[in-house]
Amino acid sequence: MGLDFSVVPPFAAALLTGALWTIAITASAAVLSFFGGILFAVIALYAPLFIKLPFRLFAWLFMGTPLLLQLFLIYFGLIQIGIDLPAFVAGVIGLGLHYTVYNSDIIQSGIRAVDTGQYEAARTLGLSRIQALRKIIVPQAVRSVIPPIGNNMIALLKDSALVSVIGVAELTLSSQMAISRTFRPFEFYVAAAACYYVINLGLEAGLRRIERRIQIAR
Amino acid sequence: MIRVFPFFLKAAWVTIQLSVLSCLLGLACGALGAAARLSRSSALRLAGATYVSVIRGTPALIQVFILYFGGPQVGIQLEAFEAGVLALGFNIGAYMTETMRGAIIAVDRGQTEAARTLGLSRFETFRSVTLPQALRLMVRPLGVNINALIKGTALVAAISVVELTYTAQRYIGSTYKPFEMFFLAGAIYMAIIYVTGLGVNWLDRRVALK
Numbered sequence: 001m002g003l004d005f006s007v008v009p010p011f012a013a014a015l016l017t018g019a020l021w022t023i024a025i026t027a028s029a030a031v032l033s034f035f036g037g038i039l040f041a042v043i044a045l046y047a048p049l050f051i052k053l054p055f056r057l058f059a060w061l062f063m064g065t066p067l068l069l070q071l072f073l074i075y076f077g078l079i080q081i082g083i084d085l086p087a088f089v090a091g092v093i094g095l096g097l098h099y100t101v102y103n104s105d106i107i108q109s110g111i112r113a114v115d116t117g118q119y120e121a122a123r124t125l126g127l128s129r130i131q132a133l134r135k136i137i138v139p140q141a142v143r144s145v146i147p148p149i150g151n152n153m154i155a156l157l158k159d160s161a162l163v164s165v166i167g168v169a170e171l172t173l174s175s176q177m178a179i180s181r182t183f184r185p186f187e188f189y190v191a192a193a194a195c196y197y198v199i200n201l202g203l204e205a206g207l208r209r210i211e212r213r214i215q216i217a218r
Numbered sequence: 219m220i221r222v223f224p225f226f227l228k229a230a231w232v233t234i235q236l237s238v239l240s241c242l243l244g245l246a247c248g249a250l251g252a253a254a255r256l257s258r259s260s261a262l263r264l265a266g267a268t269y270v271s272v273i274r275g276t277p278a279l280i281q282v283f284i285l286y287f288g289g290p291q292v293g294i295q296l297e298a299f300e301a302g303v304l305a306l307g308f309n310i311g312a313y314m315t316e317t318m319r320g321a322i323i324a325v326d327r328g329q330t331e332a333a334r335t336l337g338l339s340r341f342e343t344f345r346s347v348t349l350p351q352a353l354r355l356m357v358r359p360l361g362v363n364i365n366a367l368i369k370g371t372a373l374v375a376a377i378s379v380v381e382l383t384y385t386a387q388r389y390i391g392s393t394y395k396p397f398e399m400f401f402l403a404g405a406i407y408m409a410i411i412y413v414t415g416l417g418v419n420w421l422d423r424r425v426a427l428k
Contacts, residue, residue, distance in 0.1 A: 003291060064408040066372030069400065072387045077396025161277035165376055172280060179287070186288030193276040193284065200275045 004184070008191045011178040015188075018174025019195045025091055025170055026157045032096030033156070034149070037103025038138060044108055046133070062101040068162050070094050075166040091163030099156050106148045110141035143214050150207040157203055158196065171195055219398055222389050229385035230406045236299070236371040236381060237410070240306035241364055247311025248360075252318035266315065273312035279373050281305045286377045302374035310367045317363055321356035322348060354425045361418035368411055382406055 008015075043055050062070060074097075075090040085093070114137050122132035142149075164172035175192040179185045254266030273281065285294070286301035296304070325348050333343040375384035386403035390396045 061404060064369075064411055065400075065404040066369040066383055066407065068372040068375060069383045069386055069403055069407070072383070072390060073396055073400040076387065076390050077400065080390075080394050080396050158277040161279040162373075164279070172277070172283075184291075186284065186291040189280055189284040189288050193272075193280045196277055196280065197272070197275040 003186060005187050005191075007182050007184045008178075008187055011182075011188070014174050014178060015171065015191060015195060018169060018171040018192075019199065021088075021168065021170040021174075022157075022160055022172075022196075023199060025088065025095065025163060025168065026153075026160045028092045029095035029099065029160070030153050030156055032092060033099035033103050033152070036096060036100030037107050037149070038142065040100055040104035041107035041111060041141075042133060042138070044104060045111055046129075059101045059104065062098055063105075067094070067098050067159055068165065070098055071162060071166055087163070087167045090166060091160075091168045095156060095160060095163065098159075099152055102152050103149055106145045106152070107141060110145035111137060113144060114140045146214055147207075147211055150211070153207065154200065154203060157200060161196070219395070219402070222393065222399070222402070225385055225389070226382065226402055226406060229380060229382045229403075230410070232299075232379065232381040233368075233371050233407075234410060236302055236306065236374065236379070237364075237368045237414075239303045240310060240371070241367055243303065243307025244310035244314050244363070244367065245360075247308055248314025248318050251311060251315030252322060255315060255319050256322060270312045270315050273309055274316075278305070278309045278370060279376060281309055282373055282377060298374065298377045298379045302371070302377060302379050306367065306370060306374070310363055310370070313363050313366070314360060317359045318352070318356055321352040321359070324355050325351045350425075357418060357422045357425055361415065361422075364414060364418070365411055368414065369407065 040055060040059065044052060044059070047055075071091065071094040074094045075085065075087065078085060078090070118136055118140070119132055122136040123129070127135065160170060161172040164170060164176065167173070169177070171192050175188040179188045182188070251266050251269055254262040255270070257263055257266075282302060282305040285305045286296065286298060289296055289301065329347055329351065330343055333347040334340070338347070371381060372383035375381060375387065378384065382403045386399045389399045393399065
């Protein structure tokens with residue numbers, strides 16, 4: 001059976017819709033993991049021990065286990081205890097939490113790298129602890145760690161393919177649906193790969209622009 | 219829990235086999251890829267750069283699917299386990315290419331120049347001056363790649379290789395004890411990663427500067 005890529009164009013609209021869902025799920029999970037990462041980092045560094053410990057345990061678990069396993073737990077596991085999340089929501093939560101843990105690790109090192117004098121000066125000027133963190137420490141820390149967080153977002157885009165396994169009709173599952181009608185896996189998976197590649201190029205270009213703007217702002 | 223334990227151990231052995239075999243393939247691809255990217259031939263450099271860019275620009279899951287489901291269309295008929303090892307190995311190989319290339323170019327240029335001045339050939343310079351120093355720099359980052367690979371082996375659950383994640387999913391479905399199954403599989407993954415980490419540390423000390 002030879003290859004025939006002319007089977008792909010009739011499904012272009014379906015693949016495009018899938019690609020848009022991939023972008024939507026990646027963007028949602030990226031936002032969740034960015035702010036989640038900041039929250040986790042602040043808790044890991046400043047919260048009292050009895051709050052810190054469960055977060056640390058959670059981070060340790062999510063860093064040491066595969067994302068796919070976590071998605072299965074969140075989607076199939078929560079159904080069994082009576083929480084029936086739509087697949088899209090479960091996917092965003094799974095991807096978002098997974099990368100929250102990785103972002104938090106990076107943001108923590110960013111916060112540690114901010115000069116302690118900054119915190120002391122803010123406190124001396126009458127800012128509360130929370131204000132000092134929110135207005136002085138975290139903005140500087142986050143700015144300095146944008147490049148590694150960007151790398152996580154690129155990994156997140158590619159990992160978003162995993163949510164096809166729990167039934168989110170993104171790019172990967174859209175190509176599978178086309179395959180189930182045409183029996184042409186090679187052509188459609190290559191087409192999907194090409195779409196991911198293009199989205200990835202766009203994301204990389206966007207990240208480079210953000211990095212440049214931050215450098216100018218400094 | 220005790221009833222399912224033997225099945226998890228069997229699955230863990232499959233995960234270990236997947237990890238070890240695809241790691242070896244990945245190291246080979248990484249070495250070849252790094253050699254190509256640093257070669258004097260522009261065709262080889264382009265080939266290496268394309269390999270890295272295409273593999274790192276697309277999801278590993280799609281790569282597994284192309285090889286396993288798409289393979290038969292181009293005359294490559296593989297068992298799920300074989301397709302998994304090959305796809306995971308090629309995938310991590312692209313990341314290892316960059317790790318190895320990074321370590322090699324991080325070795326001070328003066329070292330190479332001094333060795334060449336002292337009359338060593340290009341190959342001798344690489345083998346006895348650049349490579350030993352580069353190895354020292356690449357052990358830890360390769361350890362990070364291998365850590366990602368071990369967790370990445372879960373992907374082949376999607377082509378029904380009966381490894382840890384597939385087994386956990388099956389028993390999440392049949393026992394109605396999702397958290398127990400998650401923790402059991404998770405503990406085994408973390409044990410594998412922990413032992414691998416010890417190995418990487420040991421290797422790192424072995425190649426460290428005396």
